[in-house]
Amino acid sequence: MSTAPAIELKGISKAFGAVQANKDISIRVMPGTIHGIIGENGAGKSTLMSILYGFYKADKGDIYISGQKTAIPDSQAAIAAGIGMVFQHFKLVQNFTVLENVILGAEDGALLAPSLRKARKELTALAAEYELNVNPDALIEEIGVGMQQRVEILKALYRQADILILDEPTGVLTPAEADQLFRILHRLKDEGKTIILITHKLREIMEATDTVSVMRRGEMTATVKTSETSPEHLAELMVGRKVLLRVDKTPAQPGEKVLEVENLRVVDAAGVERVKGISLEVRAGEILGIAGVAGNGQSELLEVLGGMENGTGTIRVNGKELDLTGKFSDARSRRKRGIAHVPEDRQREGLIMDFKAWENTAFGYDDDDAYRAGLLMDNAAIREDAQGKIERFDVRPANSELEAKSFSGGNQQKIVLAREIERDPDLLLIGQPTRGVDIGAIEFIHQQIVALRDKGKAILLVSVELEEILSLSDRIAVIFDGKLMGERLPAETDEKELGLMMAGMTGKDS
Amino acid sequence: MEQLPKWADLIVVPLVGLILAFILSMLMVLATGHDPLDALKLMVSGALGSTYGWGYTLYYATNFIFTGLAVAVAFHASLFNIGGEGQAALGGLGVALVCLFIPWPHWTIALLAATAAAGIFGALWALIPAYLQAKRGSHIVITTIMFNFIAASLLNYVLVNQLRPKGAMDPATAKFPKPSHLPSLGEILNSVGIPFAKGTPANVTLLVALAACVFVYYLIWRTRLGYQLRAFGKSQPAAVYAGINPVKITIITMMISGALAGLMAINNVMGEAERLILGSVEGAGFIGIAVALMGRSHPIGILFSALLFGALYQGGAELGLWTSIPRELVIVIQALVILFTGALDNMVRLMVAKVLVRPKRAEA
CATH class of the missing domain: 3.40.50.300 (P-loop containing nucleotide triphosphate hydrolases)
Known part of the structure; x- marks a missing residue:
């Protein structure tokens, strides 16, 4: 392709305190493609997209939209640059109609009626063009999540978005609804829109995208053509080592x-x-x-x-x-x-x-005699017990004095699992x-x-x-x-x- | 919001708030045509420059330790007990009843009984709002503040109609009998040869307050109850998951909080006035909120912030006594300190965070 990329990020870096969320990230998204960004939680996907949408300002690096260097200080600028974002958690007013939600923030004047008329016409056109059928007069609270997501997409399209970013769009959808979404995305792509799909699901990347970029620990580790890769390979790129995607297990031996x-x-x-x-x-x-x-x-x-x-x-x-x-x-x-x-x-x-890891390992079991010393709690015993759990369940960092919130999601879950499973x-x-x-x-x-x-x-x-x-x-x-x-x-x-x-x-x- | 290092949160933030409050106060003093430095000097020397000053400062501080601890215990369970005023007033009623109607052989026994009575009365006064919160969802801020008014009216009624000695014009009880007199700090220290101003109100209750600090420390961080109430305070869904009964924990926490507020009465009613008068709490219940905020709901922090507020009270009184600075301005100064260390705590924290956290980011 000889055309300029729809989006090009050059050397984007962003740090929060000591945490480097994005490290010198460069990426080119070609127009008319679906570009997947995959990575584990905390890999920096959302931060990168927030920079692109003007929520955060990058410490370093430049953004080019269709070959033009563009500054995106806030979301208005992003919208003006033709970027639309569909968030994981929809930003819709529940007791407004579809139509009212679509024009919210994009009203043309003090009076609503002209904007509503214009939006209704436009919505009908969009629906025909992209097969995005929704009833403009339905209340948001009365339509399903799949429909609500379409409204979000329509909102972006109504604002003339050429580039659509979807953040974990299938989290709330049934597989059928997800398939429908992907059909819509393909349709949008065929009409020349550019789509960035952020997800942690390998299957979706394989099914829906043309190109995929993998992020790990704030860095862009690879960008590959989807047709030339495999789930196993992507998983390895995400984690940095070989991962077993299938669970190894023998047939169950059901008892009483x-x-x-x-x-x-x-x-x-x-x-x-x-x-x-x-x-x-x-x-x-x-x-x-x-x-x-x-x-x-x-x-x-x-x-x-x-x-x-x-x-x-x-x-x-x-x-x-x-x-x-x-x-x-x-x-x-x-x-x-x-x-x-x-x-x-x-x-x-x-x-x-806000509790330390060791305090959390006794949570719910604080009435256990092993954790008690007379009238007081036996904090030494709880600490010792916690250290054992942390080692056996490979919690990282293996420091029971850290607060639960400073562990990653996986390690938090290991703390909970250790506590519950070791109760036999x-x-x-x-x-x-x-x-x-x-x-x-x-x-x-x-x-x-x-x-x-x-x-x-x-x-x-x-x-x-x-x-x-x-x-x-x-x-x-x-x-x-x-x-x-x-x-x-x-x-x-x-x-x-x-x-x-x-x-x-x-x-x-x- | 950025996370501050612990030392900054504990020391720098309150200190900056305090300095801001003083700068503003001094500007106000300047605006009334007085020399702010003289005023400051007078306040400090009045509160801390003599054993006489200390005798008052420590007396006030004792009050604030109790009410501060009361607020802090409730804070840990995410309950905002602003009914310390009423709970302390009721504690006073308990103390008065115990001291007036039972002939005690010695002050030590009288103190134990009065402590129990003050605690129980305070706890019971907190029980009703606690029950309403736990069972009916009536917000504890609303109910505890309303109970302050009810307490004031109740005391008014009891003092005027029941406890007032025949013929007295004053809505107050009779003087408590001699054996219930608590030794003042001056009496204690003088008896071991340390010179200390006599006739100042600080008394043996200070030791009870210190014991209460130790008690609260163990309660919050070392007992199962404390563990549960902290967990409940951090996350109610998690508490339910762990099997902590929200109703029970709310009621128990509030009763402990009320009891601590009630204990203040052994200082002001039994130790100082030696009789129960109307309005004896004098706003200490509310100061407790600022004390707990500034002390970060930790007994040691509360000890220091109670001392600060005690000194502020005494210094302010001196200022009113020796200068023509209007009494109202003294109250304004106290209010500014409360404002900056209590209510505007987060504003100060943001300012401190900007100074402390940003350079670090640049390094990274």
């Missing part, structure tokens, strides 16, 4: 029933029924994976089992019923019954981010075990989960990552709208079938 759930219902604080009569069982020595798009009741299921939420129905652990609403329905009572819980949101629930529970509840966790740590975490299963423990796994569900589970149950859509064996199903079930469609039931 450990967990039995019958007709569980959960109503949330707003009075909405989130879990609508779920029944399931998990046996010793097996992993039951719950697949589903976030927000379909899997979180509430875990919370009731973990004693964080009340519910109705019957739950038995090792044949004995659990208290679901009364005095013994709290998390502490659950732990006494041999249930350990790695919560979905480790930063909000699983850890106290009969049942482990584990939600999103590798969310926000780097690939290198994913491998380790998966090994730990399988090792616990092989010790004859029952494991209930909730994850929105289908790949993870497929590779870890011995049985898979799909949850949709608070109900189980059916069960599948991983060997007898695939992402496509599970994706359909996750969207509420099901042909047969097991």
